Amino acid sequence: MKVFFDATVLAGALINPAGPNARLLDLASTGGPLRGATSDVVALEFLRHAVEGNLGGVRYDLPDIQAFLDAYIPLFEIAQAPIGRALPQRSDLHNLPIGEIVFHLTGETRDSMLSNLPDQPTLREFDVHDLHVVATAAEIHADAICTSDTHFQELIGTIAIYRPQQLAHEFGLLT
Amino acid sequence: MLILSPEDRAALWRQAITSEPDSRDGMLRVLAREIQSLVATELALHKFDEQLERSIRLLDASGFLGRDDLRRAFEEIGEESEEEHDSAARFALTLAGYLEQTGDIDHVPGEDRVAALELALAWREAVADAREPGTEAMTVTEVASHFDVTPQAVYKWCQAGKIDFERTPGGSYRIPAGQFDLERGRATRRTREERRRRLLERYGDRPPMSDDEIAAAIEDARRRPAE
Numbered sequence: 038m039k040v041f042f043d044a045t046v047l048a049g050a051l052i053n054p055a056g057p058n059a060r061l062l063d064l065a066s067t068g069g070p071l072r073g074a075t076s077d078v079v080a081l082e083f084l085r086h087a088v089e090g091n092l093g094g095v096r097y098d099l100p101d102i103q104a105f106l107d108a109y110i111p112l113f114e115i116a117q118a119p120i121g122r123a124l125p126q127r128s129d130l131h132n133l134p135i136g137e138i139v140f141h142l143t144g145e146t147r148d149s150m151l152s153n154l155p156d157q158p159t160l161r162e163f164d165v166h167d168l169h170v171v172a173t174a175a176e177i178h179a180d181a182i183c184t185s186d187t188h189f190q191e192l193i194g195t196i197a198i199y200r201p202q203q204l205a206h207e208f209g210l211l212t
Numbered sequence: 213m214l215i216l217s218p219e220d221r222a223a224l225w226r227q228a229i230t231s232e233p234d235s236r237d238g239m240l241r242v243l244a245r246e247i248q249s250l251v252a253t254e255l256a257l258h259k260f261d262e263q264l265e266r267s268i269r270l271l272d273a274s275g276f277l278g279r280d281d282l283r284r285a286f287e288e289i290g291e292e293s294e295e296e297h298d299s300a301a302r303f304a305l306t307l308a309g310y311l312e313q314t315g316d317i318d319h320v321p322g323e324d325r326v327a328a329l330e331l332a333l334a335w336r337e338a339v340a341d342a343r344e345p346g347t348e349a350m351t352v353t354e355v356a357s358h359f360d361v362t363p364q365a366v367y368k369w370c371q372a373g374k375i376d377f378e379r380t381p382g383g384s385y386r387i388p389a390g391q392f393d394l395e396r397g398r399a400t401r402r403t404r405e406e407r408r409r410r411l412l413e414r415y416g417d418r419p420p421m422s423d424d425e426i427a428a429a430i431e432d433a434r435r436r437p438a439e
């Protein structure tokens with residue numbers, strides 16, 4: 038199972054270093070049944086929140102963040118985001134389902150991204166800043182996105198959405 | 213030293229976890245000594261007395277000492293088939309799994325959480341040192357040891373179809389090693405453990421945040437520049 042992790046999971050692992058988020062990233066870094074990936078864009082967003090004190094008011098030192106990211110180097114060997122968070126705010130996209138936008142942006146995954154269009158949120162209901170997460174997950178053919186972000190609710194194409202606790206439980210990391 | 217039967221071990225375990233505060237300390241020490249006598253030879257833990265007693269006390273503090281699968285793993289040490297000779301390692305990895313979870317219990321003091329993580333790593337390294345994994349087929353214990361999970365997690369992977377496995381005529385699990393990338397992440401294992409300890413030492417006293425609170429904090433931060 039290939040899973041794409043977003044910035045909420047990295048932040049969860051930083052804040053609770055022995056918690057479910059961290060244990061998922063550990064397992065996903067080690068070549069087992071959970072194959073994990075994240076991207077450069079996710080890492081940069083995470084870095085910004087951590088050093089600016091956006092995570093519960095604690096400003097994490099840069100060397101600590103660097104050590105944290107170094108420990109998960111295997112997760113960054115796979116994905117580079119095809120689009121950045123600074124996607125132009127094109128109003129013509131806002132009423133389209135997320136899968137259709139991702140298909141147009143990446144052009145690679147028609148079947149997987151367009152399979153459940155009526156059930157998918159539109160960009161208006163989603164968050165343009167999270168579009169890079171779906172696009173990267175689609176491009177690396179991830180089976181699932183793991184996130185605590187509640188904008189992600191339903192399947193997007195064939196990409197399942199997991200909360201960290203749910204995924205950790207599924208892999209027997211919580212008892 | 214007399215080795216207790218599985219039934220007597222179960223009784224000892226129950227006495228320890230239900231004992232009153234004035235006798236609890238002594239009961240936990242007796243339990244730790246019994247465990248030591250059972251696992252020391254197989255895992256070469258002859259100087260592990262202190263770590264073992266500390267492990268038991270930490271699990272008592274976090275509440276995990278009452279877990280049934282841990283007690284069962286204790287009862288099964290030495291009670292194995294001809295095909296399986298790793299009951300001590302299975303117990304050690306189950307213990308390590310609960311020590312790791314102790315590191316995430318908010319009511320446990322920060323220094324005890326750090327100690328629990330260090331002990332979890334020590335137990336896992338003891339198992340890894342004692343057993344060279346098979347190159348073609350691995351046992352449940354070997355897979356658990358390699359991926360730093362409990363044997364129970366590996367059984368779950370098998371039952372859920374997350375990994376391929378075969379059953380031997382005796383009913384044991386044999387897991388083809390070729391389905392894993394065993395080199396991936398090996399170099400960063402120690403780095404991950406050091407990172408975990410460092411973060412707990414430096415930031416462990418800040419208020420806990422749930423996953424929902426983290427997601428909300430990130431969303432707030434995204435909105436802030438636009439306001």
